[in-house]
Amino acid sequence: MKPAKFEYHAAGSPADAVALLSRLGEGGKIIAGGQSMGPMMNLRVARPEAVVDIAGATELCAVTDDGDDVLIGACVTHGQIEDGDVPDPSRGMLPHVAGGIAYRAVRNRGTIGGSVVHADPAADWVTTLIALGARIDIVGPDGSRSVQAEDFMLGAYTVSLVEGELVTAMRLPCLSEEASWGYTKLNRKVGEFADAIGAVVIDPARRFCRVVLGGLDGTPCLLHETAQAVAKGEREALPEQIRAEIERRLPEAAPGKKQIYGVALNRAVNAAIG
Amino acid sequence: MAMLELTINGKVVRAEVEPRLQLSDFLRDGQNLTATHVGCEQGVCGACTVLIDGKPARSCISYAVQNQGREITTLEGLNGDPLMQDLQQAFTGQHALQCGYCTPGMLISAHDLISRKGALDEAAIRHEMSGNLCRCTGYMGIVAAIREVGLKHSNGQQMAPNISGNTGFGLGREVPAFDLAAEAEVHTAAAVSLASGPPEPGWARLEQAFSVGQDMEAVWQYFSDPANIAGCFPGARLTAFDGQDIAGSMDVKFGPITASFSGSGRFDLDAARRRGVLQGSGADKRGGSRVKANVSFLLVPGDDGLRTDVKVTVDYLLSGPLAQFGRAGLVREFASRLSRQFADNLNRAMTGGDAGADMDGAGGISIISTTLSIIWAGIRSLFSR
Numbered sequence: 024m025k026p027a028k029f030e031y032h033a034a035g036s037p038a039d040a041v042a043l044l045s046r047l048g049e050g051g052k053i054i055a056g057g058q059s060m061g062p063m064m065n066l067r068v069a070r071p072e073a074v075v076d077i078a079g080a081t082e083l084c085a086v087t088d089d090g091d092d093v094l095i096g097a098c099v100t101h102g103q104i105e106d107g108d109v110p111d112p113s114r115g116m117l118p119h120v121a122g123g124i125a126y127r128a129v130r131n132r133g134t135i136g137g138s139v140v141h142a143d144p145a146a147d148w149v150t151t152l153i154a155l156g157a158r159i160d161i162v163g164p165d166g167s168r169s170v171q172a173e174d175f176m177l178g179a180y181t182v183s184l185v186e187g188e189l190v191t192a193m194r195l196p197c198l199s200e201e202a203s204w205g206y207t208k209l210n211r212k213v214g215e216f217a218d219a220i221g222a223v224v225i226d227p228a229r230r231f232c233r234v235v236l237g238g239l240d241g242t243p244c245l246l247h248e249t250a251q252a253v254a255k256g257e258r259e260a261l262p263e264q265i266r267a268e269i270e271r272r273l274p275e276a277a278p279g280k281k282q283i284y285g286v287a288l289n290r291a292v293n294a295a296i297g
Numbered sequence: 298m299a300m301l302e303l304t305i306n307g308k309v310v311r312a313e314v315e316p317r318l319q320l321s322d323f324l325r326d327g328q329n330l331t332a333t334h335v336g337c338e339q340g341v342c343g344a345c346t347v348l349i350d351g352k353p354a355r356s357c358i359s360y361a362v363q364n365q366g367r368e369i370t371t372l373e374g375l376n377g378d379p380l381m382q383d384l385q386q387a388f389t390g391q392h393a394l395q396c397g398y399c400t401p402g403m404l405i406s407a408h409d410l411i412s413r414k415g416a417l418d419e420a421a422i423r424h425e426m427s428g429n430l431c432r433c434t435g436y437m438g439i440v441a442a443i444r445e446v447g448l449k450h451s452n453g454q455q456m457a458p459n460i461s462g463n464t465g466f467g468l469g470r471e472v473p474a475f476d477l478a479a480e481a482e483v484h485t486a487a488a489v490s491l492a493s494g495p496p497e498p499g500w501a502r503l504e505q506a507f508s509v510g511q512d513m514e515a516v517w518q519y520f521s522d523p524a525n526i527a528g529c530f531p532g533a534r535l536t537a538f539d540g541q542d543i544a545g546s547m548d549v550k551f552g553p554i555t556a557s558f559s560g561s562g563r564f565d566l567d568a569a570r571r572r573g574v575l576q577g578s579g580a581d582k583r584g585g586s587r588v589k590a591n592v593s594f595l596l597v598p599g600d601d602g603l604r605t606d607v608k609v610t611v612d613y614l615l616s617g618p619l620a621q622f623g624r625a626g627l628v629r630e631f632a633s634r635l636s637r638q639f640a641d642n643l644n645r646a647m648t649g650g651d652a653g654a655d656m657d658g659a660g661g662i663s664i665i666s667t668t669l670s671i672i673w674a675g676i677r678s679l680f681s682r
Contacts, residue, residue, distance in 0.1 A: 025338055031299055031316030031362050052553055054363075060553060061358025062339040065319075067618060069553040070583065074316075076363055102352065126428020128406065129340060131352040132359065141552065144627065178634045179627040180552025201473070205465030213427035223465070227475045240626035241634070247477075256474035294465020 026064040030073040036080050037162050037191050043075045045164050045187045051075055053189055055083075055098050058125070058133035059141040083136070083191060086110050094160065094192040097136025105130060112197040113155060116204045116224070120151045125214045136190045142176045145216035147208065148193075149176050150237025153245065154204075154222035157195045163188030178241045199228035205294030207287045208238070219283045221291030225253060234292065236269070236284055244272050246288070253292060261292055299362045305330070306374030314361045321345040321356035324371060332372035332401045336430075343429035346402040347371050353409045372401045381408055383446045391445065393438035399431045407443045415451035419444060496612040503611040507640035511647050513598045516605040517571055519647055520594065523564050529642035531635070541565065543577065551631065556581040558588060571596040586617030607643075609636065 034040035044051050050072030054060050063069035077083055083098040086109040093112035103109050104121035111117050124130055124147050138148045152172040159175045161168050164187045176182050205223040210216060220237035232254040237243040252264045265288045269281050302311045305328060312327060324330045333356055336344035340358040347356045348370035375381040384404055394400045406429050422440050431439060496502040509516055519525050523543055527535040532548040546559040562577020578589040590613040597606040
C-alpha cells in the first residue's frame with residue numbers, strides 16, 4: 024500500500040471536525056477532496072497519523088448568501104463552481120478560474136477550501152480570492168473568526184490556521200453590475216501549476232480595484248500602484264507601471280520571470296478594461 | 298480496519314478495508330475489476346479514472362473509505378452502454394491505442410466529455426482530455442475517435458468551441474475612472490544577499506542575512522553557545538555539546554509535510570574573524586530522508602555600532618524521499634521567512650524576553666529543515682490543488 028498507516032475519522036460537521044482535531048493534536052490532518060493530500064500521502068512525503076475527512080459535512084458543501092456576502096462552503100468542488108451549480112457573486116470569474124484548475128477528474132473532487140488551506144503559491148484560488156477582496160471564515164476550539172484572504176496565506180504551504188482550526192467558507196462580496204475582471208494563468212501544459220497568474224478585479228461602484236500577481240515563490244503580490252492607475256483609467260501608462268512595480272516588488276526575480284509576470288498582468292488588465 | 302458499503306457497477310458491496318487502501322487497489326485487488334488501470338499513482342496520468350456518483354475521478358487518490366455510500370462505475374459497468382460501445386469501436390477504427398494502458402481512463406473521460414459537451418473541435422478535445430496521458434500512440438487517433446463519436450451523438454451538430462481564449466469579462470466600454478477606497482499598504486521585506494565561494498558539487502546553498510539590535514560583542518557571546526542558537530530556531534533541540542562535538546534534533550513542519558531529523562556534528566568557532574561553522578548530518582527515521590549540512594555564520598558590526606549584521610550560509614545535500622522533489626524558489630522563500638523569525642526570536646531573547654521559538658504560530662520548523670522540507674516539490678503536477 025502506498026500511504027503510511029493512518030487512522031480515519033469522518034466528521035459530520037465543522038464542530039465534529041474541531042473536536043476531532045483537538046483530540047488528535049498535531050498528528051491530525053483535515054482531508055476533503057484529497058487531491059493535494061492524496062498524492063503527497065502516496066509518496067509518503069506527508070504521513071499524518073490520522074486524517075479527519077470533512078467531505079461528508081453537508082454544511083461545508085453549501086453556498087449561502089447572508090445579505091452582504093456570498094459564502095462558498097469549504098467543501099464546494101472546483102467542478103461545481105465551473106458548472107455554475109452554485110451561486111456566483113463574481114460575474115463569471117469564479118467559474119472561469121475553476122475551469123482552468125488541473126483536470127476535470129481532479130476538479131470533481133478537489134475543493135476550494137482545500138486548495139486555499141494547502142496554499143500552494145502556484146494554485147489558482149489564493150490569488151483569485153485576494154483579487155476579489157474575499158475573507159476566509161475559520162472555526163476552531165475558541166469559536167469562529169474571519170480573516171482577509173491576503174492575510175490568510177503566510178507563505179508557501181503555510182496559512183494562519185492554528186491547531187484545531189479549520190476553514191469553513193470563503194466569504195465573497197458581490198461584484199456590482201459595473202464590475203469587470205481579467206484572469207490570465209500562464210503555464211506550459213493545460214492543468215499544470217502556473218508560472219504566473221495575473222488577476223484583476225475592477226468595481227467602480229464600490230471604489231474597488233485590485234491587481235494581483237500570483238504564481239510566485241510565496242504569497243501573491245497585491246500591486247497597489249498599478250491598481251490605482253487602472254482605477255484612474257491611465258491606460259497608456261499601464262505597461263510601464265506594471266513593469267516598474269514588478270521591478271520594485273520583486274527585484275530578485277530572474278529577468279525571464281519578470282517578463283512572464285508582466286505578460287500575465289498586462290493580459291489580465293487588458294481583459295478587464297477592454 | 299473500517300467497514301465500507303458502497304455500490305459498484307450497480308451492485309452493493311460490503312467490505313472491511315484498511316483506511317489507507319486506495320479505491321483503485323480496492324477495485325482491482327478486492328473486486329477483481331481490472332479494467333481500472335493504475336499508472337502514476339499520484340493523480341497525474343488518468344489511467345485509474347472511474348466514475349464516482351457519475352462524475353470522473355482519480356481512483357488512485359481516493360481512499361476506499363471515503364466512498365462510503367457512493368456509487369462507483371468502472372469501465373466494466375459501462376459494458377453495453379451505447380455511447381461507450383461507439384467509443385470502443387471508434388478507438389479501434391482510429392487506432393487510438395497501442396499498449397492499451399491508458400485506454401480505460403481515456404474511455405471514461407471521453408464518455409463524460411461527450412455526455413456533458415457533445416461534439417467539440419480538436420483543440421477543445423485536446424484541452425479537455427489533457428488530464429489523461431498516453432505514452433505510445435500520440436494523441437491523433439484518440440482525438441479523432443472522440444471527435445467522430447461526439448459528432449455522431451450530437452447529430453453532427455458541433456458546439457461552439459469552448460476554448461475562447463477569453464481571459465476576462467470586460468464591460469465593452471470605458472471603465473469609469475475612480476479613486477480607490479483607502480487600503481493599507483502591504484509591507485514587503487527588503488531582500489538580502491550574501492556572496493561567497495560556490496558550494497560543493499551537488500550541494501545546494503541558502504544564504505540569509507539579518508540584523509540584531511545588539512553590539513557585536515554581545516551577539517558573539519550569544520552565538521558562541523549553540524544552545525542559544527538552537528533555542529531561537531523553531532523546532533531545533535540541542536541534546537549534547539562538549540565544546541566541539543554536538544548532537545541534536547530538528548522538527549520540520551511545512552504544510553502537511555512533517556519530518557524529525559536527529560543527528561550530530563562539529564561546532565567550530567573562529568573568534569578572530571567572528572565566524573562559526575556547524576558541520577553535521579542527520580536522518581529522519583520515519584521518512585527515511587538524510588541530510589548533510591554545513592552552516593556557517595559571520596558577524597559584521599553595523600554602521601552605528603549598536604547593531605550587528607548576521608550573515609548565514611547553509612550548504613546542504615539531501616538524500617532519500619524528500620530529495621526527489623525540488624522547487625528552489627519555494628525553498629528560498631521559506632528560508633527567508635524562517636530567518637526573519639529566527640532574527641525576531643534572537644532579538645527578543647537577547648533583550649531578555651522569551652525566545653518563543655515558533656514560526657508563524659505554526660509549530661516547529663528550523664533553518665536547516667528549510668532545506669529539507671521544501672524539497673519535495675517537483676510535484677508541481679501532483680499538487681492538484
